[in-house]
Amino acid sequence: MIGRVIKFYNSFFFVRAEGKLIPCKLRGLLKRDKKVGSAVCVGDFVKISQLKDGSGVIENVQSRRNFLIRPPVANVDRVLLTFAVDAPKLHPLLLNRFLVLAEQSAIGEVIICVNKTDLSADENFLSEYEPLYRVVRVSAMTGAGVAELRKILSAGVTVLAGPSGVGKSSLLNAVDKNLRLKVGTVSEKILRGKHTTRVAELIEYGGGFLVDTPGFSAVDLAEAGLDKNNLRHCFKEFTEFATGCKFRNVCSHSHEPDCGVKLAVERGDIMRERYAAYLTLLDEVGTAR
Ligand SMILES: Nc1nc2c(ncn2[C@@H]2O[C@H](COP(=O)(O)OP(=O)(O)OP(=O)(O)O)[C@@H](O)[C@H]2O)c(=O)[nH]1
Ligand SMILES: [Mg+2]
Ligand SMILES: [Zn+2]
Incomplete structure (x- = not known):
């Protein structure tokens, strides 16, 4: 069977x-x-x-539809990249690092989840990313947005990924109080320190599965198979402008002349923050000369 x-x-x-x-x-x-x-x-x-x-x-x-490298989970339907408005504060580069990894893993649905909205009333937080990714704003503490989260999580396999302390476990407990996942970071720290392979578990919820993961902040992009030739494909809004590059298909959108992506950044059609993150990550995976 x-x-x-x-x-x-x-x-x-x-x-x-x-x-x-x-x-x-x-x-x-x-x-x-x-x-x-x-x-x-x-x-x-x-x-x-x-x-x-x-x-x-x-x-x-059976052959895998996709595979998430950390934590190792196969056939993932969506990833909920979880961050906090504060404590810990979200950095654009970290956000984009997670977005790139999700894209590289070929996960069909990537959602940005902003937790701890009770700590800050900044409504425009991440609004610039909304044309690119769905953003949900929640608070595990007050329960705001949790009903929306339940709908998202009720089918398929959803992995909650994100830095330590942003409230991933707290959110899942708010979604279903029977889960009683450990909150705080002590148990996860033990996991992080002792095991090189982290063991993830599919938790049955509604008609789907949830995967809580121990937080992490640094993932080796090279380990995920990223290099200077494929990183650009993880920035999905670049694609339509890359057709305007002089060196079509091979342009790294960094040092080349007549680059459609760079022009789009100049015009404001591509977010500067995204482009800056791209250049930093491109450098990290080994920039083309
Ligand atoms: N103010 C506020 N604090 C929260 C909220 N959600 C979680 N916290 C607190 O944030 C801390 C970390 O919560 P966890 O749920 O353990 O975070 P995590 O993302 O699972 O962390 P790791 O398992 O280490 O990756 C705890 O002290 C929580 O009580 C929230 O919505 N608002
Ligand atoms: Mg946790
Ligand atoms: Zn280009």
Whole structure:
């Protein structure tokens, strides 16, 4: 039968199949794969066979629609990039770093979620990004925007990603008080310090799944497969203006003359903040000479 890997715990993969949660081991062949963690990960659809004792064996893994590198989750429907208006304050470069990683992972729906709106009344926060991405403003503390969040989370697999302390776990607890996820950062700090591979778990909610993740601030873009040739594709508003570049298809939109993207920045058709973030990240992945 076919099922979905929900979590990895006590060296068992727990597979949700036909209404049951079945602890599974890997078929030997899969196990010999050096990177076992990447051979099967949560979110994967797998074919399993059942043993007499009720446990199962994963026979094979179906090909992935997409894959989020950190935390490792397959077949993600949307990512909710979560930040706070304050404590910790949001920096544009950090926001764009997360946006780039989400785009690179080919996640269909990328939503920016701004939490702790109770701390600041700045209504225009991130409004410049709204033509590019859906922005939801919430407060786990007052419950503002939580109803909207419930609607977003009620189908498909949603991963909450974002820096530590922005209130990801708090928000999920506000969405469903039965979840009782740990708030604060102590347990997550232990996770961060001790494990190189972070274990994510799909939490069933409504007709979908939620994934709470430990916060992180620095992700190696190169590790996510980004380089100077593909970074520009992660800035989706560049595409229509790149047709005006003299060196079409190969222009890095940095040092080249007659660059359609640079002209669009000059005209104000592309946000300066986005372009500045692009140049910084381009430098980070190894700028073209
Ligand atoms: N004022 C205010 N504080 C909040 C809100 N949401 C969360 N907090 C506080 O922010 C702190 C961090 O909350 P967490 O939910 O643990 O944050 P997290 O994003 O899960 O952090 P990590 O698990 O370390 O990544 C806690 O002290 C929360 O009480 C909010 O809407 N308003
Ligand atoms: Mg948390
Ligand atoms: Zn260009």
